Amino acid sequence: MPLDSFSLYAPTRVLFGPGQLAHLHEQTMPGKTAMLVISNGRSTRANGYLDRTAHELTQAGVKTVLFDRVGANPTKQIVEEGAELARKCQVDFVVALGGGSVMDAAKVMALLAPQPSSDLWDYATGSTGRHLPLKRPCLPWVAITTTAGTGSEVDAIGVVSKLDTHEKIGIGSPDNFARIAVVDPELMLSVPPKFTAYQGFDALFHNMEGYISTKTNLFGQMVQLEAIKSIGAWLPAAVRDGANLEARTHVAYANTMGGYSMVVSSNCSQHSMEHAMSAYHPELPHGAGLTMLSLAYFGYWAERHVCDERMVAMARALGRPDATRPEELVDALHDLQVACGVDGLRMSDYGFAGTHEEALLLARTARETMARLFMADPAPTTDEDIASIYMKSFR
Known part of the structure; x- marks a missing residue:
């Protein structure tokens, strides 16, 4: 594509700026039940971000189930476990609260949960992925970023690792953009x-x-x-x-x-x-x-x-x-x-x-x-x- 041409599709509603988390409840949510995804660390709880987010969702009339097992480099196994919980609880959408790893994991969980196969690598590329097309639309997801690095809140691809084959691959779909992204720098003040x-x-x-x-x-x-x-x-x-x-x-x-x-x-x-x-x-x-x-x-x-x-x-x-x-x-x-x-x-x-x-x-x-x-x-x-x-x- 030449320099003077571009194609832009970026449908996420972005709430940017200090204090914007407090406005999440004012937004139209894509359902009534959500899986809230956080890391396996302590900071989200210790800094009060989990409680604040849960309160915003409650104010918006959303019930939540928590998935708190995402590590620094999200793995195929963890994404599959999260997608299985989303299926089991029949959630309407996924909420990511954390840094780039949490957002990547959550958006791929939202992609995988509705699919007929629970094996993520059926839909992956790379040398061992099976390159199958998605059969069903992704679940909607909401991004609340607590770090400033990946930009994952406004793109449609999540990076996932398959440890046994040493692969780290981007997986996504054109309909896998977050519905809402909260970029509140106040949530980043605690990053070392x-x-x-x-x-x-x-x-x-x-x-x-x-x-x-x-x-x-x-x-x-x-x-x-x-x-x-x-x-x-x-x-x-x-x-x-x-x-x-x-x-x-x-x-x-x-x-x-x-x-x-x-x-x-x-x-x-x-x-x-x-x-x-x-x-x-x-x-x-x-x-x-x-x-x-x-x-x-x-x-x-x-x-x-x-x-x-x-x-x-x-x-x-x-x-x-x-x-x-x-x-x-x-x-x-x-x-x-x-x-x-x-x-x-x-x-x-x-x-x-x-x-x-x-x-x-x-x-x-x-x-x-x-x-x-x-x-x-x-x-x-x-x-x-x-x-x-x-x-x-x-x-």
């Missing part, structure tokens, strides 16, 4: 500095990858550049002082714009590469993995001079107004990592060996499981090219 940084860099790379992708377009570039500016200007402040609501709001804005970037354009292979990393090492936070790859990844494109003007524009958006060379984007990225305290991340700390064999395995896994993102790259790559980026990123 380290995870604020990881999530902020995830949001940054959604927009940066979209901006250099072959699917870039006028609408996407408007969204992406503004989001990149917001992250560059406000993420360090949010990391330094989590109670800075203004900084949290700007980072949350960039996060949601990153979701729209994925809807109207596409991520590139950096995201496929990280999914391969965390498929083999599920304890690796997604944003941390992306950060580890980013300097070598964008350095690779700078060296090939296939999108110089866009690289320079991003460098300027990240605070280098006089930038003229694509390499300056890599410098700006490094400065932002330093400012956010994540410049010392090491792949070796998460179990990576740093060998060429491992890098080539990761490269092949990335391409096999999420090939469509490689198709959005500024230029074609080989597995050896991708392996070289892993090798340069290793320490």
Whole structure:
């Protein structure tokens, strides 16, 4: 599709801004019974977000059943268990309260629950997915995000891991957008500095990858550049002082714009590469993995001079107004990592060996499981090219 053309379908009603959770009960709900999905951690309960959400749903006349088993990288097994609970309780819709993993899991539970097969991989792609079409419409779902990273509240795809085959695959449907999304930065004030940084860099790379992708377009570039500016200007402040609501709001804005970037354009292979990393090492936070790859990844494109003007524009958006060379984007990225305290991340700390064999395995896994993102790259790559980026990123 040429730069001056785009196709945009983003039907989610978004309630954005501080205090917006308190307005959830005023919205028209897609049913009277809901499965409320949260993580297996303590923060949603401890910070009062679960009670507040349950109160909003009660005010709206909705009864709920709780599913509280979603981990940091949602798995096929957990998604299938959630979908089974939704079937058993005959819920009308699903509510996700949490970060990107919870939203991804909940939206795929909403997709799977109505289907005749309870095996999620019947509807998955990748090397082991059976690629079957969905037989029935997805259940509606509502997103309430407590982090600023994935933009999952406004897109239609959830990423799920199959641990035994080391696959991490996006699964979705054109009718799998949330009916309502609440993006309330007040719910993000409790996110620790380290995870604020990881999530902020995830949001940054959604927009940066979209901006250099072959699917870039006028609408996407408007969204992406503004989001990149917001992250560059406000993420360090949010990391330094989590109670800075203004900084949290700007980072949350960039996060949601990153979701729209994925809807109207596409991520590139950096995201496929990280999914391969965390498929083999599920304890690796997604944003941390992306950060580890980013300097070598964008350095690779700078060296090939296939999108110089866009690289320079991003460098300027990240605070280098006089930038003229694509390499300056890599410098700006490094400065932002330093400012956010994540410049010392090491792949070796998460179990990576740093060998060429491992890098080539990761490269092949990335391409096999999420090939469509490689198709959005500024230029074609080989597995050896991708392996070289892993090798340069290793320490």
